[in-house]
Amino acid sequence: MxxxxxxxxxxxxxxxxxxxxxxxxxxxxxxxxxxxxxxxxxxxxxxxxxxxxxxxxxxxxxxxxxxxxxxxxxxxxxxxxxxxxxxxxxxxxxxxxxxxxxxxxxxxxxxxxxxxxxxxxxxxxxxxxxxxxxxxxxxxxxxxxxxxxxxxxxxxxxxxxxxxxxxxxxxxxxxxxxxxxxxxxxxxxxxxxxxxxxxxxxxxxxxxxxxxxxxxxxxxxxxxxxxxxxxxxxxxxxxxxxxxxxxRGAKIYARLVGTAVTADAHHITANDPEGTGAARAMRQALAQAGRDASEVTHINAHATSTPVGDPAEYAALKSVFGDRVHEIPTSATKASTGHLLGGTGAIESVFTILAIRDRVAPPTINLVDQDPAIPVKASSQPQQLGDGAQLAICNSFGFGGHNAVAAFASYDG
Structure with a gap:
């Protein structure tokens, strides 16, 4: 069990x-x-x-x-x-x-x-x-x-x-x-x-x-x-x-409900432009959680701000969520923190946990002219997530073709 x-x-x-x-x-x-x-x-x-x-x-x-x-x-x-x-x-x-x-x-x-x-x-x-x-x-x-x-x-x-x-x-x-x-x-x-x-x-x-x-x-x-x-x-x-x-009577922020790790086997530094491995990681994390993509209420994207990386992640998101990806509040927090390399997924997991606790997706700063080829629901202002149960994913991708995804859910006791 x-x-x-x-x-x-x-x-x-x-x-x-x-x-x-x-x-x-x-x-x-x-x-x-x-x-x-x-x-x-x-x-x-x-x-x-x-x-x-x-x-x-x-x-x-x-x-x-x-x-x-x-x-x-x-x-x-x-x-x-x-x-x-x-x-x-x-x-x-x-x-x-x-x-x-x-x-x-x-x-x-x-x-x-x-x-x-x-x-x-x-x-x-x-x-x-x-x-x-x-x-x-x-x-x-x-x-x-x-x-x-x-x-x-x-x-x-x-x-x-x-x-x-x-x-x-x-x-x-x-x-x-x-x-x-x-x-x-x-x-x-x-x-x-x-x-x-x-x-x-x-x-x-x-x-x-x-x-x-x-x-x-x-x-x-x-x-x-x-x-x-x-x-x-x-x-x-x-x-x-x-x-x-x-x-032990601990306070609880959230549940870690699923994780997944995959590999692109595409290029040592470039993402698979189709986002195949990243999409597979998202699906596997949700499957491990026993949840459906339709339940996801927030995405903390890897979104490094590189010309080739962001479109590849969008392709992966579109593959998993379909047109609904345009409705899910999405955050790219590297715009604020910079890219912490090996530490980036950890701090973005913290942000994902706090987002579902406070029911607010953090802003993506410096987003003035959004690329029409990446029409995710991002905003330069915080986005409200609503009062219901929350399910969020945190994406991290790395040189070597590494893909890792963690899924967090609001805690309901």
């Missing part, structure tokens, strides 16, 4: 704020997190893109110095988001052997890796920090969360580019269904606003080049979109079986 899986805690830190409530408030208010970068390396390397959506609350201002210095920024953000989610869940009393961690990243400790390389070249091997490898490992965030919370059931990492953190949420769902844990801390993190990644994404023409207007650069669904804006941060969910949550 399938277990009911519920969300009892959330945490988030990004360019919109240092906590989940701050992120949600600023998202609904239409705030943009994109800003001109002030680092000297922008001019030093003559980068063609000079802006990004950096997290507004810096980890060193939150974490004790001895803790922060042992962690790459990606793991620092992960710990901050997870601590918030854990406190929000009421710090559950759970057997350590029944507490698991499913936490993702797309790139991992890129700052640690490249700083260590600079140290090696400039100062020699003896000056490379002994903690470099534990800090740069992609599984560092999951491992450190396991250490911090005493989670001994498992500590697992998914690295599937921009689909990573929804894949980790899917893994958490499976692990709870399989009875491997009673509580799981799930989510994703990224801190990769670094000259090498900015230069590389710019070289492949994936980034917007609106250096003169960072706040309006990310324009999902717009006719004049020209690429995404790099973001950073992390988000975390505390997931547990409903039985366990009720037994």
């Amino acid at each position: 399938s277990k009911s899986i519920v969300v009892t805690g959330i945490g988030a830190t990004s360019a919109l704020g240092g906590t989940a409530p701050e992120n949600w408030q600023n998202l609904l208010a239409g705030v943009s997190g994109a800003r001109t970068l002030t680092h000297d390396w922008v001019a030093k390397y003559d980068l063609p893109v000079t802006f990004a959506a950096e997290a507004v609350v810096r980890p060193e201002d939150v974490l004790p110095r001895p803790v922060a210095k042992r962690l790459d920024p990606s793991s620092q953000f992960a710990l901050i988001a997870a601590m918030e989610a854990w406190a929000d869940a009421g710090e559950p009393e759970v057997d350590p052997d029944r507490l698991g961690v499913d936490f993702a990243t797309g790139i991992g400790g890129v700052w640690t890796l490249l700083d260590a390389w600079d140290t090696l070249r400039e100062k020699g091997a003896r000056r490379v920090m002994p903690m470099s490898v534990p800090m740069l490992m992609p599984n560092s965030a999951a491992g450190n969360l396991s250490l911090h919370f005493g989670a001994r059931a498992f500590a697992r990492t998914v690295a599937s580019a921009c689909a990573s953190s929804v894949e980790s949420i899917a893994s958490a769902y499976d692990h709870l269904q399989q009875g491997l844990a009673d509580v799981v801390i799930a989510g994703g993190t990224e801190s990769a606003i670094h000259p090498i990644t900015v230069a590389s994404f710019a070289s492949m023409h994936a980034l917007s080049r609106r250096n003169d207007s960072p706040e309006t650069a990310s324009r999902p669904f717009s006719a004049d979109r020209d690429g995404f804006v790099m973001g950073e941060g992390a988000a975390a969910l505390v997931l547990e079986t409903e039985e366990h949550a009720i037994a």
Whole structure:
């Protein structure tokens, strides 16, 4: 018999704020997190893109110095988001052997890796920090969360580019269904606003080049979109079986009712233009939930604001929902947060959960001239979802042809 899986805690830190409530408030208010970068390396390397959506609350201002210095920024953000989610869940009393961690990243400790390389070249091997490898490992965030919370059931990492953190949420769902844990801390993190990644994404023409207007650069669904804006941060969910949550008197945000992961097998960076794999993931997530596409009331789209990505996602949505896709309130929240890469699906899952809790779809900012080839029901203002039961999907797609979808439903006790 399938277990009911519920969300009892959330945490988030990004360019919109240092906590989940701050992120949600600023998202609904239409705030943009994109800003001109002030680092000297922008001019030093003559980068063609000079802006990004950096997290507004810096980890060193939150974490004790001895803790922060042992962690790459990606793991620092992960710990901050997870601590918030854990406190929000009421710090559950759970057997350590029944507490698991499913936490993702797309790139991992890129700052640690490249700083260590600079140290090696400039100062020699003896000056490379002994903690470099534990800090740069992609599984560092999951491992450190396991250490911090005493989670001994498992500590697992998914690295599937921009689909990573929804894949980790899917893994958490499976692990709870399989009875491997009673509580799981799930989510994703990224801190990769670094000259090498900015230069590389710019070289492949994936980034917007609106250096003169960072706040309006990310324009999902717009006719004049020209690429995404790099973001950073992390988000975390505390997931547990409903039985366990009720037994401890936990507040419950929503149900995680279904997940799915598929692959395009089309191209290493480009989406399948027909959206076949993405559509299959949406259908599978709804099938696992035992729900029909006609019940979906909200969509948090992947919508990166790239010329080829947005139409491919629309093709997938049209395949699943038919003409009804034009009636479902849809949000593209990367316009506000920037693209958190491996952390993006986690923060968008938080937004999806809060959307169905508050019965409001967040705005898609910078949507002035919507592309007529992508006629989803998006708005530059919040859209009301109505008072009835809510069912929402959160889409994440990544380089490598990865597709991941999570379906959340309002909690009715």
